[in-house]
Amino acid sequence: MAKVVVLGAGIAGHTASALLKKKLGGKHEVVVVAPNAYYHWIPSNIWIGVGRMTIDQVRFQLDKRYQKAGIIFKQAKAVSFHPEGDSEINKGFVTIEYTGQEKAGTTEKVDYDFLINATGPKLRFEATEGLGPGKNTVSVCSYDHAHEAWEKLQVAFKKMENGEHQKFLIGTGHPGATCQGAAFEYIMNVAYEIKKRKLSHLADIKWITNEFEVGDFGMGGAYIKRGGYITSTKIFAESFLKESGITWLKRAGVTKVEPGKVHYELLDGTTGEEDFDFSMLIPAFSGPGFTAFNKQGEDITTSIFAPNGFMKVDADYTSKPFEEWKAADWPQTYQNPLYQNMFAAGIAFAPPHSISKPMKSPNGTAIFPAPPRTGMPSGVTGKVVAENIIDWIKTGRPTLKHKASMARMGAACIISAGYGMIGGAAATMTVSPIVQDWDKFPEYGRDINYTMGEAGLAGHWLKWFMHYMFLHKAKGYPFWWLLPE
Amino acid sequence: MKEEVKRTIAYSQESYPPMPTKSTLFWRRNIIWQAWRWVVLNIKIMKIVVGGHS
Numbered sequence A: 001m002a003k004v005v006v007l008g009a010g011i012a013g014h015t016a017s018a019l020l021k022k023k024l025g026g027k028h029e030v031v032v033v034a035p036n037a038y039y040h041w042i043p044s045n046i047w048i049g050v051g052r053m054t055i056d057q058v059r060f061q062l063d064k065r066y067q068k069a070g071i072i073f074k075q076a077k078a079v080s081f082h083p084e085g086d087s088e089i090n091k092g093f094v095t096i097e098y099t100g101q102e103k104a105g106t107t108e109k110v111d112y113d114f115l116i117n118a119t120g121p122k123l124r125f126e127a128t129e130g131l132g133p134g135k136n137t138v139s140v141c142s143y144d145h146a147h148e149a150w151e152k153l154q155v156a157f158k159k160m161e162n163g164e165h166q167k168f169l170i171g172t173g174h175p176g177a178t179c180q181g182a183a184f185e186y187i188m189n190v191a192y193e194i195k196k197r198k199l200s201h202l203a204d205i206k207w208i209t210n211e212f213e214v215g216d217f218g219m220g221g222a223y224i225k226r227g228g229y230i231t232s233t234k235i236f237a238e239s240f241l242k243e244s245g246i247t248w249l250k251r252a253g254v255t256k257v258e259p260g261k262v263h264y265e266l267l268d269g270t271t272g273e274e275d276f277d278f279s280m281l282i283p284a285f286s287g288p289g290f291t292a293f294n295k296q297g298e299d300i301t302t303s304i305f306a307p308n309g310f311m312k313v314d315a316d317y318t319s320k321p322f323e324e325w326k327a328a329d330w331p332q333t334y335q336n337p338l339y340q341n342m343f344a345a346g347i348a349f350a351p352p353h354s355i356s357k358p359m360k361s362p363n364g365t366a367i368f369p370a371p372p373r374t375g376m377p378s379g380v381t382g383k384v385v386a387e388n389i390i391d392w393i394k395t396g397r398p399t400l401k402h403k404a405s406m407a408r409m410g411a412a413c414i415i416s417a418g419y420g421m422i423g424g425a426a427a428t429m430t431v432s433p434i435v436q437d438w439d440k441f442p443e444y445g446r447d448i449n450y451t452m453g454e455a456g457l458a459g460h461w462l463k464w465f466m467h468y469m470f471l472h473k474a475k476g477y478p479f480w481w482l483l484p485e
Numbered sequence B: 001m002k003e004e005v006k007r008t009i010a011y012s013q014e015s016y017p018p019m020p021t022k023s024t025l026f027w028r029r030n031i032i033w034q035a036w037r038w039v040v041l042n043i044k045i046m047k048i049v050v051g052g053h054s
Helices: A013-026 A042-048 A060-071 A143-161 A178-194 A234-244 A377-394 A456-476 B022-029 B031-051
Strands: A003-007 A029-034 A037-041 A059-063 A074-080 A093-098 A107-111 A112-115 A122-124 A166-172 A205-209 A223-226 A229-232 A247-248 A252-258 A261-266 A269-277 A279-282 A283-284 A342-344 A411-416 A426-431 A450-454
Touching: A003 A013, A003 A107, A013 A029, A013 A060, A013 A112, A013 A377, A029 A060, A042 A143, A042 A178, A059 A060, A059 A122, A074 A107, A074 A234, A074 A269, A107 A269, A112 A269, A112 A377, A122 A279, A143 A166, A143 A178, A143 A279, A166 A178, A178 A205, A178 A247, A178 A279, A178 A411, A223 A234, A223 A247, A223 A450, A229 A234, A234 A426, A234 A450, A252 A279, A342 A377, A377 A411, A411 A456, A411 B031, A426 A456, A426 B031, A450 A456, A450 B022, A450 B031, A456 B031, B022 B031
Parallel strands: A003 A029, A003 A112, A029 A074, A112 A342, A166 A205, A166 A279, A205 A247
Antiparallel strands: A037 A059, A074 A093, A093 A107, A122 A283, A223 A229, A252 A261, A261 A269, A411 A426, A426 A450
């Protein structure tokens, strides 16, 4: 009997554990370690943040789902990795600390034959002074944060209803933040809600971003077919902002937040301040900060994890200039090169470099987006890792025939901007592949037939459809395995 | 309240992006056209997802 331990129950971890159990059946053991009691469909946080959905519409309890599937669930957080075991346990194990199940605070060693690290990011609000919930800005990175954002947004709406002018500042809260798509979606929704309440004349809405150009989205932007031209997502995204009455400040790295005031540095080295009444800013992300030890108890953290805390996999981590980046730099199997029974899926793997071109101000501040890996890439990498482990267990050898490089897979990013079957709207963007492959697609870096952007009600329906479809799949409802990642 | 006509400020960064015409806005909300686009988008996304890994 093989034992597979999955750390994390987000999109990547949940996809992997569900598939592992379905294909391995009762003969093998699947254990999920996750600190939260709930599965959470993160893309719908935006709708919580504007009061269109409740927290319970985007989450469900994991224990019932896992009990039904025969998956062992430990509500705990991983603390340290011991891939060689120790003097007591002669195989790899992880040390976990319970956060629930009436065992909060107790630790346990969980051994494994295969380990999937799918722990997602640590939200590093502390990397920007004064940033984040409980301080001076709100966030939509978790359902609690999104709920708080909605509560504070209602206060701003109330003030506007009383004739008070309000300034909304939304975007990235760190010079190296990612997830521009989520922040962009949130600002579009906030603008929609203000317009719907006929309060636009009292609102000043501003997009603040670390992107070199609006529409970069951490992917170096994209070229899309629109209106008889092949055009840049810069035009596409700026057009959306303008249409919604939103102004923008680009190439800005937020360095500090005070009550009602953001301090930033621009790529040209100048600094500035921006006032706000309501601000939602995305923090920097990092790995959760695990430590790792060998059998002798020596610290091997830097051998397994990159400096940003994400796990090293089969990527080419050689440092090289932007002009020499290749599609082949990106991992395909997400296997750790030192310990072959360890994999990382979703946000947990260390990317070889960013996708956007690295930029530095004359003061030496790096101001450019980190690479996004949420949503579709998380699901696909979770699936590929699970399939390779399933094959390995069934055949007894590592075939690693399942591959999914971000320089080969595509992704869809749907930015809703409204709500309702008739009243909703969205900008739908697809890119294929996510990471440009300039050797294969020398003209535009991507397949222009599958890299597209369009606005309309269809995108909103699609986002709605995906909300229910992916929750159906995650809950393990009938025929869940037929639904794609 | 009558909607205020927004004045374009020449040379401002907001003056450069394109704005949708009435016709574009109509097609964005036309149920039949959007239903067709929904099908097209689904097919494209499905192809991207399935073709992106082996």
